[in-house]
Amino acid sequence: MANSDRGSDNGSDGGSSSTSDGIPTARNVDHVGITVPDLEEAIAFFEDALGCETIYRATPPVDDSVQDWMHRNLGVHPESTMRLARLRCGPTTNVELLEYDDPTQTDEHPKNSDAGAAHLAFFVEDVDAAVAYLEDVDGVELQGEPRYNEEGPEEGQVFVYFRAPWGLQLELIFTPDDVGYTKSTDARAFGPAPEWDAEPSWSSE
Structure with missing residues (x-):
């Protein structure tokens, strides 16, 4: 990684001349995570309409001995639960679909202009x-x-x-x-x- 040319000035208009090589030992972006209101509906849409392949399903490895595990590790309400599915969409993109049960969550989707x-x-x-x-x-x-x-x-x-x-x-x-x-x-x-x-x-x- 030390010899990587990532972040070098390539002469593009408005480009950054940062010399950082990024996260040590990083190899690639592993996945894009998307929270959905209904996991089964989302899996069906991604498979049937978008052509993705489900690789596996899972739940987070919650350690019950750690108080507020969900809040400490995922930044959500301490009483939240979650389940997920990992899908492969095309040759290079993994998508993680996550469904939460959280007493404070909202079903509103942000506008494209929202942070x-x-x-x-x-x-x-x-x-x-x-x-x-x-x-x-x-x-x-x-x-x-x-x-x-x-x-x-x-x-x-x-x-x-x-x-x-x-x-x-x-x-x-x-x-x-x-x-x-x-x-x-x-x-x-x-x-x-x-x-x-x-x-x-x-x-x-």
Whole structure:
């Protein structure tokens, strides 16, 4: 890690020149965690509508000898309980779906403009075809029409947002090889993968 070039100044407009190599021994982002109101509903949607694969289900390893374990370790109400499922979505992304039973929780979803709001985006080669598919998925809410970015670092991208039946914010996006930012920096975002079911070249499987 000491010889990593992560964080180096690559000359991009507005880029950071931080010299930090990040978290010692880090290898990759392990998963994206999403809290859902109904775990079974969320698993079914991610499997049936989005094409993800459930790897396992679990509950947190609560140590009953530690007072307020849930609050100390997860930052939630001490009397909360939780169960989760780990899914693999495409070749490189693990998604952790979590359902809490917490006396203080709220079912309100943050707006995209609220601090802490997040979304999960899916690269597709044909946004129109993906939209047509989602229009037939029960409970999905498409937000507007696909938009084409005509200038700036995202020039050439096409995107549209949509919501899962319980309100989770999601996105379809297509990014061409010559997307705008590639004209001003040698840095590259990851993707796209060769196909949804592809195994990364470094996979041990």
